[in-house]
Amino acid sequence: xxxxxxxxxSDSGFVFDPSSGDSFSTNPIGLEIIxxxxxxxxxxxxxxxxxxxxxxxxxxxxxxxxxxxxxxxxLKIADGAEKK
Amino acid sequence: xxxxxxxIAVTGLNAIDSPGPGVPVIRALRESKHFDVRIIGLSYEAxxxxxxxxxxxxxxxxxxxxxxxxDSLLTRLKYINDIEKIDLIIPNFDAELFSFIKLxxxxxxxxxxxxxxxxxxxxxxxxxxxxxxxGKKHKIKVPYSRTIFSTAEIPAxxxxxxxxxxxxxxxxxxxxxxxxxxxxxxFNKITAKWGLPIIxxxxxxxxxxxxxxxxxxxxxxxxxxxxxKTYITDKGKAWAGISIADDKLxxxxxxxxxxxxxxGGLELEIIKTAEEDYYLLEINPRFPAWVYLxxxxxxxxxxxxxxxxxxxxxxxxxxxxxxxxxIRYAYDMIVELKEFxxxxxxxxx
Numbered sequence: 001x002x003x004x005x006x007x008x009x010s011d012s013g014f015v016f017d018p019s020s021g022d023s024f025s026t027n028p029i030g031l032e033i034i035x036x037x038x039x040x041x042x043x044x045x046x047x048x049x050x051x052x053x054x055x056x057x058x059x060x061x062x063x064x065x066x067x068x069x070x071x072x073x074x075l076k077i078a079d080g081a082e083k084k
Numbered sequence: 085x086x087x088x089x090x091x092i093a094v095t096g097l098n099a100i101d102s103p104g105p106g107v108p109v110i111r112a113l114r115e116s117k118h119f120d121v122r123i124i125g126l127s128y129e130a131x132x133x134x135x136x137x138x139x140x141x142x143x144x145x146x147x148x149x150x151x152x153x154x155d156s157l158l159t160r161l162k163y164i165n166d167i168e169k170i171d172l173i174i175p176n177f178d179a180e181l182f183s184f185i186k187l188x189x190x191x192x193x194x195x196x197x198x199x200x201x202x203x204x205x206x207x208x209x210x211x212x213x214x215x216x217x218x219g220k221k222h223k224i225k226v227p228y229s230r231t232i233f234s235t236a237e238i239p240a241x242x243x244x245x246x247x248x249x250x251x252x253x254x255x256x257x258x259x260x261x262x263x264x265x266x267x268x269x270x271f272n273k274i275t276a277k278w279g280l281p282i283i284x285x286x287x288x289x290x291x292x293x294x295x296x297x298x299x300x301x302x303x304x305x306x307x308x309x310x311x312x313k314t315y316i317t318d319k320g321k322a323w324a325g326i327s328i329a330d331d332k333l334x335x336x337x338x339x340x341x342x343x344x345x346x347x348g349g350l351e352l353e354i355i356k357t358a359e360e361d362y363y364l365l366e367i368n369p370r371f372p373a374w375v376y377l378x379x380x381x382x383x384x385x386x387x388x389x390x391x392x393x394x395x396x397x398x399x400x401x402x403x404x405x406x407x408x409x410x411i412r413y414a415y416d417m418i419v420e421l422k423e424f425x426x427x428x429x430x431x432x433x
Contacts, residue, residue, distance in 0.1 A: 008407070
């Protein structure tokens with residue numbers, strides 16, 4: 001899955017899609033995940049990173065992660081299938 | 085170097101929940117880097133707020149409604165011009181444009197007043213009634229539409245349209261009807277205000293996007309800024325909006341201006357579907373009320389119009405700021421009764 005190239009992301013978690021004019025806010029974890037996706041990290045890379053840095057297990061992470069990426073796709077912030 | 089000073093007459097000073105473009109056009113002109121202005125407001129009614137905005141409008145004259153005919157408009161303009169020596173008129177209402185276009189020659193040759201407006205052919209061919217043919221001619225997708233003159237024609241619409249459909253007035257107003265009964269209701273409401281005919285247009289699902297643009301009359305787009313409405317009134321008017329980046333929309337705008345050789349300001353109303361198809365809903369043959377967003381984005385379209393009208397060569401804008409927003413607000417002015425009395429009785433303020 002790719003974060004669309006023209007998506008603007010601020011450090012406060014404000015996400016702006018210049019092609020639609022839509023804007024969204026995300027929490028610090030969401031922001032971190034979007035940045036990792038922008039850097040081309042795969043779902044497995046992100047899982048390793050998040051479960052290593054925060055107190056969460058792999059199953060809980062996966063459930064929340066796929067919910068999140070589905071939302072990114074619905075909101076047209078991301079397109080394509082996520083990398084394994 | 086001292087800037088030139090032009091006397092420019094502007095209409096559209098109203099600012100109700102469907103505001104006129106006059107006040108934002110004047111704000112844009114007052115911010116020009118190329119010239120100074122004396123603004124003459126041309127109003128139709130005594131309660132148009134622009135009349136009382138003395139920091140924007142230097143003097144206002146009432147002019148006759150378009151229904152009074154071209155001769156009475158010309159007589160009034162002659163009177164105003166004798167006093168004010170107008171350099172340019174910027175008409176901002178669809179309903180008055182026909183009269184001003186018809187008067188271009190007289191105004192320019194006999195009264196030395198410039199008017200930078202579309203030609204009568206351009207004005208007519210983009211008319212809602214003719215929009216489908218316009219789309220075919222310029223290879224732009226337009227929702228299927230037809231013109232009706234009576235509610236008796238509504239039951240048969242089901243053979244050509246699927247509900248919902250859009251019921252539109254010839255100048256203003258549009259409502260989405262989900263049933264024939266609603267269509268008849270909107271037909272009556274809109275005809276009572278704007279007369280016949282009524283345009284029935286297929287409803288296209290998608291996101292509405294708008295473009296404010298200006299053409300030089302030779303096929304060049306001098307400026308264009310696309311916007312998405314982010315807050316919409318119950319009349320469907322933008323109360324807030326944001327400039328967006330959309331290459332397809334920009335090329336559609338440039339293509340339309342190139343093939344029609346559009347002269348003057350315009351607004352395109354477009355629906356972008358989920359499949360990223362773009363359907364042209366309307367072309368408004370003048371600047372929209374949100375034209376000041378273009379100024380905020382780095383493209384002063386009204387200034388460009390004045391410079392072109394004055395015979396200057398204006399180079400096309402190359403960029404605009406993306407993600408700039410406008411948020412409209414209502415502001416209560418306190419007006420002395422004496423002022424209202426003066427514009428109501430003497431037709432001048």
